[in-house]
Amino acid sequence: MAAIRKKRKAFVESADCVACGCCVKVCPKGALQIVKGITAQVDMEKCVGCGKCAKECPASVIRIGEVEA
Amino acid sequence: MKKKWYDYLWIFSLAYLLLGFFNILFAWLGLICFFVPLIISLTKGTKGYCSREGGRGQLFGLLGGRFGLSRRKDIPGWMKSKAFRYGFLIFFFAMFFQMLWNTYLVFSGTQGLRQVVTLLWTFKLPWQWAYHGILFHEGAAQFAFGFYSVMLTSTVLGLITMVLFKPRSWCVYCPMGTMTQLICKVKNRS
Numbered sequence: 001m002a003a004i005r006k007k008r009k010a011f012v013e014s015a016d017c018v019a020c021g022c023c024v025k026v027c028p029k030g031a032l033q034i035v036k037g038i039t040a041q042v043d044m045e046k047c048v049g050c051g052k053c054a055k056e057c058p059a060s061v062i063r064i065g066e067v068e069a
Numbered sequence: 070m071k072k073k074w075y076d077y078l079w080i081f082s083l084a085y086l087l088l089g090f091f092n093i094l095f096a097w098l099g100l101i102c103f104f105v106p107l108i109i110s111l112t113k114g115t116k117g118y119c120s121r122e123g124g125r126g127q128l129f130g131l132l133g134g135r136f137g138l139s140r141r142k143d144i145p146g147w148m149k150s151k152a153f154r155y156g157f158l159i160f161f162f163a164m165f166f167q168m169l170w171n172t173y174l175v176f177s178g179t180q181g182l183r184q185v186v187t188l189l190w191t192f193k194l195p196w197q198w199a200y201h202g203i204l205f206h207e208g209a210a211q212f213a214f215g216f217y218s219v220m221l222t223s224t225v226l227g228l229i230t231m232v233l234f235k236p237r238s239w240c241v242y243c244p245m246g247t248m249t250q251l252i253c254k255v256k257n258r259s
Contacts, residue, residue, distance in 0.1 A: 022240065056237075058144060059144060
């Protein structure tokens with residue numbers, strides 16, 4: 001049976017996001033953007049799940065989770 | 070990542086705070102920090118100011134991050150709740166309008182110039198050393214004292230939450246941030 005490969009990705013709890021953009025500044029891959037000044041959004045294609053955004057987020061609304069590759 | 074010109078605007082924020090100790094009239098420059106984010110959110114419908122030009126946040130990021138003056142703990146849930154953020158915005162505005170009212174009273178001659186800086190809306194600190202007279206009406210100086218009080222108070226609050234929680238915790242409940250996010254929500258509703 002083939003093992004299921006998993007990748008780490010960032011997830012934003014949009015309801016609590018204050019759209020400060022701190023995550024945008026620290027993302028080394030440019031995977032985050034603030035959409036319409038309302039919430040941060042992750043580009044899953046670009047995100048490598050490094051966790052820098054989660055560490056930086058002052059509201060702690062970004063978590064790193066695993067998704068199937 | 071290559072730094073851009075706006076990554077150095079924390080110097081402006083720091084200089085602003087220091088200049089207020091020498092000549093209170095420099096406080097007027099702080100209006101830039103009020104109008105620029107508002108104009109950006111009203112015209113572009115974005116919060117670009119917060120992540121680009123916001124010098125205050127940069128300063129907290131530098132002190133709490135690079136200089137390690139932050140515990141880097143999660144901010145309590147209630148502080149990021151909408152109730153607190155909108156409540157703080159309303160409170161901040163109420164205090165701001167009270168400051169404008171005091172300015173009006175000096176302009177109208179009802180009240181004399183008070184050379185004090187009010188910290189945390191409570192503590193009146195003598196600040197007469199930073200006032201050297203004014204070419205215009207004394208009301209303009211009263212506004213400077215009031216506005217500097219607002220800026221110093223928000224900086225002190227930001228520094229406290231920077232130490233207790235994450236470096237840029239101020240961004241979570243910053244009234245300007247809450248207001249511009251609200252403007253963006255309304256503007257981009259369609």
